[in-house]
Amino acid sequence: MPTPRLRLVRTAATLAAATLLAPAVLALPAQASPAGDSLVINEAYTNGGSAGALFTHKFVELYNPTDQPISLDGWSLQYRSATGTTAPSTTVALSGTVPAKGHFLIQGGSNGTTGAALPTPDLATSFNPAGTKGTIVLADQAGTVAGLPTGSVVTDQVAGVADVLGYGATNTFETAASGAPAANSDPKSIARTGGVDTDDNAADFTVTADVTPQNAAGGGTAPVDPVDPVDPAPAPAPSVTVAEIQGTGAASPLEGRRVSTTGVVTAVYSTGGYDGFYIQTAGTGGAEDATPGASDGVFVYAPAEVGSVTLGQTVTVTGDVAEYYGLTQVKAEAGGVRQAAEAGAPVTARELAFPLTEAEKEAHEGELLAPAGAWTVTDNYDVNQYGSLGLAPGTSPLPNPTSVALPGADAQAVAADNAQRLIVLDDGASTNFFRSPGNQNALPYIDADAPARVGSAVDFRTPVILDYRYGAWSFQPLGHLTDANKAEVQPVDIADTRPAEAVREDLGGNVTVGSFNVLNYFTTLGEDVPGCGYYADRDGAPVSTKGCLPRGAYTEEAFLEQQAKIATAINGMDTSVVALEEIENSEKFGLDRDHALAHLVDALNAQAGYAKWAYVASPTVRPALADEDVIRSAFIYQPAEVTPVGESVILDDQVNFANAREPMAQAFRVADGSAEGVEGTEFVAITNHFKSKGGSGATGDNVDTGDGQGAYNGDRTRMAQALVTFAEQMKVQAGTDRVLLMGDFNSYEKEDPIRVLEAAGYISQGAKTGEYSYTFDGAVGSLDGIYASPAADATVTGQDIWMINANETVAFEYSRDNYVGEEFYAPDQWRSSDHNPVLVGLQLDAPATPVVPTPGTRPTPPADQCALITSPRGAKASAGFSASEWMRCAGVHPGKGRGRG
Incomplete structure (x- = not known):
């Protein structure tokens, strides 16, 4: 989670004083202006949930630069597309109060499931602006703004318009449009600098990777206690074991509590988006399970510190226990990862035979495992986008339920068994190879000569971590797998079942x-x-x-x-x-x-x-x-x-x-x-x-x-x-x-x-x-x-x-x-x-004499012209050939060479 822009430290005394001294909520003039006398749009995050997103939902954060709270009753948030010329297409009613010198967090829609949950929003809505370009209007009226012009719209120009944020290549803005996130693949926010409004979006806003949503509870100003202006040091976190954090259920019994725990580092993901590492209680693993029903491994989310830990190191971690979409983790606090006083005994990979029940998987979530027995690729659809394969224990891919069982209860039983058996072999990263900038590079697990086909046998050559992400159980390598490090990090060998020559079976007959x-x-x-x-x-x-x-x-x-x-x-x-x-x-x-x-x-x-x-x-x-x-x-x-x-x-x-x-x-x-x-x-x-x-x-x-x-x-x-x-x-x-x-x-x-x-x-x-x-x-x-x-x-x-x-x-x-x-x-x-x-x-009655076709009836373009063609993409551009002429040049035949042209 990113650090908020304004981290305000309060004691119980100052919070009580804030409550006692808070003035009555007043309705103030609506128009935003450089004078700082009303609400402004302070930050807009338009790609929540997209690949690489920090947060699951889009949001708009308001800021109150005045010394008095401002009621949002009767206000609205509106959106018009980048090319729209009529009234805004979306109008969302607002309610609540923006504290003096404070913020107000409006949660919007989502593009997917990537990212962390927002801080508790002050208002949850369906507001869903486009990711890369458009116009957001803060209005002091509940109804849709009529007559919104294109071009520059600044203070007091249009009735009902309190503030305007035009971003990307949009046709409506204040003076000039702000920049926009680089498509959905690289979600950034559009943030106002210092809460200042100069009626110029381009000058007032910057595109930043420092996405910092703030709600009213964390963004106001409270009187300072003159006796104790700074909080005292927090009390020491209770020391617990990893098994106590994990517990014996689907969620941690310590969720939301600040704890300290010690373990041996078993996997490190300093690149690729996971931003953390796994630890496991020293000396655990192997054949004996000292904590039946409770896992001895846990994920540590530590973006600031993951680069400082190494495999096999014993560390003590302090932070809050959380459930991240079903994965139990410890969110390390600032300075919360440190070398343990003594090195712990090494962790041994636990050998497990699959399939396992849901409870059995929970009992080993986050542990270092050596999957036993035969394994087979059953799904390779996502490998070229997310770098993951679907595996099934055994020697065959999973069957479609109604291929092997009658519809209804029988097929449903097969579907349930499939769900229990399927394990995702991931690449230790959240990379979307189609959309994440800088990541459209070589893929893990496959290349042109190693296709990882459905039905291919899989042999584990290194241990893996049993992980739960994106709604599925997965095996994670012990680091971010890339094409450069696959000799060391790739945990499996995959049999190549593609024949060298593609020849169908001899069918017999005539x-x-x-x-x-x-x-x-x-x-x-x-x-x-x-x-x-x-x-x-x-x-x-x-x-x-x-x-x-x-x-x-x-x-x-x-x-x-x-x-x-x-x-x-x-x-x-x-x-x-x-x-x-x-x-x-x-x-x-x-x-x-x-x-x-x-x-x-x-x-x-x-x-x-x-x-x-x-x-x-x-x-x-x-x-x-x-x-x-x-x-x-x-x-x-x-x-x-x-x-x-x-x-x-x-x-x-x-x-x-x-x-x-x-x-x-x-x-x-x-x-x-x-x-x-x-x-x-x-x-x-x-x-x-x-x-x-x-x-x-x-x-x-x-x-x-x-x-x-x-x-x-x-x-x-x-x-x-x-x-x-x-x-x-x-x-x-x-x-x-x-x-x-x-x-x-x-x-x-x-x-x-x-x-x-x-x-x-x-x-x-x-x-x-x-x-x-x-x-x-x-x-x-x-x-x-x-x-x-x-x-x-x-x-x-x-x-x-x-x-x-x-x-x-x-x-x-x-x-x-x-x-x-x-x-x-x-x-x-x-x-x-x-x-x-x-x-x-x-086998039908055969003709008396086979008919032999006469070859060579279609001429091939001259060799000097064929030489100009290096690929199908270049055929038309280089020589103006048709599809048929290109293929005659290429001389492509079944089962022959696999290169272009």
Whole structure:
């Protein structure tokens, strides 16, 4: 906690005198002025809770420069955006009293959970100004200020306006706007100097990291006791053990008490944001537990002193016991950390087998541990933003509850077990690698050649601290882990399970079929759509779209990177037919419906070096454009291996598919070089993309009941029933019982929609592989599948879920390129999407003579031009090449080199 700007020392006598001598509360003239005759905005903190924040909530602190208290009844705090020109958009009523020469703390909203709690606010509100720019108005009226102009607004200029603080690039201020915090990533406050108002925000305020909220109790002036002007030295703090501080419950029995305790330093976090260290009672640990039920380790929050302690040192700490979001700690007072008189016996890491119950974890919170047994990476989503991995004891990642148990009580039991088993492997820091200035550097635990995939085995090589932060139990290394010190500080070795060559399983048969969700493959770019938002890399360059109709890449550079990965993955699948989900419905952008699909086929053929692929055209009869989604499902195929039979069919069912993508069916035959293919080898493929589990707007049986199936389970179940009926119709139309239901069903294996398919006789091919297609929230399961009718299942020769995406960290995705100071992007198949492809081999009557395609039908640009291209980002700028030409230059093939270009 930072030290307040004005630390006023009071005795009981002076406090009593202050009470007796306090004048009556008076209502004074409202206008702030250089004369110092009314209230002013003294400090504004607009990034509470953001990454790196000191405090969890935003606040505005008022100051009363007069000699009399001022009532806030009938006053208000108002906010207008940096570009606003009408009345303020937010008005919050104020109440209470600002003491003479004192402060008043108004708590506002929050951006997250980072930081400490504010000192007790005088008024808690929902006031929520923007973090980097805007205008805050202190008004002496309850109603919103009408007619607030832009530009400079100073004393007495506008009725009702007592004070104005314009910060950042705002259009309203006093004379000139003050600076603003450097975005949400580096939360600072905007503080007035000495309470002085000169009607010039730029002159009166400074941006400072010394954030010092003060409330009325700590910011007033009391008469000085002439007999005892300074408090006597505080009484000695009682000496207690660490176990007495921890107690046997979730919170310390000594919370709020000033204590003194001694222990051996077991971990030090002088950088990274933790600002403290762990101590443990000397001689504890190992096999014997001298204090069963109570931990012998505790965190010491000591920003001013953490740099002076070392591992193994015995120290005595004096300070207040506190609970910091569930973590028991001692907040060291000034000068409260000192070398102990005698060195204590060393601490031994306690070997513990997990999982542990909540009470068992509490009993060892803050202790030095050696986690026993096998461990596995079960979650790697946050490693590229927060430097943390999710671990599970055992040799497998945690299962999604409804992948292994029926919805309801059974799935809830699995979820509870997962929660008990999951442990976060952290990096000893609160760094947000996306947003904290100076921290967009190399990440812990992963690099381009060590991907830390879900399912990777983990071996502990050093002890760790059992810690509780951000609402989760974690293992902390013994210091802030960085790329520079990982040889000494990283506590684990992580097995590299990524194969050197990405090759799918041999599926057998003479026809192969696959399903692939292609991660919003859009040829319509965000930069082409006015007003389209975007997610930016660390240099501020747009990468992917945000909140607009195109859902994929924002720029051509980003699209080329996305396309290279998608093309490499599909060519690596190398199946006869690929069902695609999440490809652009180009008709929504005024183009031919198949425009993006044709573009993808061109890219695939360019990469393959010949006309390997074709696409199934949209049918003539299809749903009205207004009834379709901006993404669609589709088929591509290899003409040398299969031949489409007849036109594709889209199920136009706007009752059951009003909020999802309509199924698309296509009949195929084994190719024999003719337009018809081989009679008797027909099969029907139907690609699907059911409604997602998102709960916005859900009603009736679509509301998430907590049974594990998420929202819109009712609609997905009805979609499955309609799909079964559609499949029966396609059997009759195509004259075959061999049907494959494929795609992203947004339903895990034990959920109602999948049980509808299985009850109709369809057999899961993905289930035969023992693998999974998706990871979410630290658990694995399959949302994607291929379900074969009995006749089709009888022809199956092999199955595979190709583990190239879901188990890879999102750091390797095109949409995270250049987010941190380490290169992860490569034009390969790894993390080309968030779903793993599902593949099946079928043995149908083979053609008499295999058809060999003729390569070399697509020319490559001259070598001297290809040499100009060093990366996908540089393709257009350096040589003006299209995506297809770049890939022909790059010569990227499945499983080949991982560098750019």
